Amino acid sequence: MDLTLKKQVFAACQTRLTERIADLREEMKETQLAASEETKSSAGDKYETGRAMLDMESERLSGQLNEARKLYDALMLLSPTKSHDKVQIGSLVATSRGTFYVSVGLGAVKVDDVAYYCISPQSPMGQVLAGLSAGEEAPFQGQTVQVMEVV
Known part of the structure; x- marks a missing residue:
């Protein structure tokens, strides 16, 4: 990414x-x-x-x-040209559960036939991912979500 x-x-x-x-x-x-x-x-x-x-x-x-x-x-208000080391608003995050754009709650959007989930930072997944870096993981709904990459 x-x-x-x-x-x-x-x-x-x-x-x-x-x-x-x-x-x-x-x-x-x-x-x-x-x-x-x-x-x-x-x-x-x-x-x-x-x-x-x-x-x-x-x-x-x-x-x-x-x-x-x-x-x-x-x-x-977001800057798509700004890169992040930790998950925060404006981050694009590849995880073991899909790729999320922490921005506004819109659901899935497709780019080149790949789904990216636009979530708000206040959403359950947004709250779990907040502050995590690549390689870190957190529990979510009885499973573990691993952060693979943050942009």
Whole structure:
């Protein structure tokens, strides 16, 4: 593993979040359009129910959009060009249980058909790996996780 790979994993995270934000914005526009159509074509109780459902959907999407923006902002604080000796936020870590990018909780991203797991430092695995160096190990869910490399 090297900094080039770390930059690629960072870029994959950035792309996923950018696409997620764009998708949520589009869904919000569609919901707002549906709400305006509901206003024009409905009256009475049916209107109130439909409008309430659209308002709830709009609130849900707004919350998801805010969360995606927070993740994006947190990701952008990291420097993919900085190397680490010990696992910390921003580290790419090869372990006996997979390769993890300690950044934001996004799940797996693929680079050249290989999965890299983007985890937050507050996640259970992030907490176990924190402060470890290559060659060290720690218990995790009844098994041992060995750190093979840290970038």
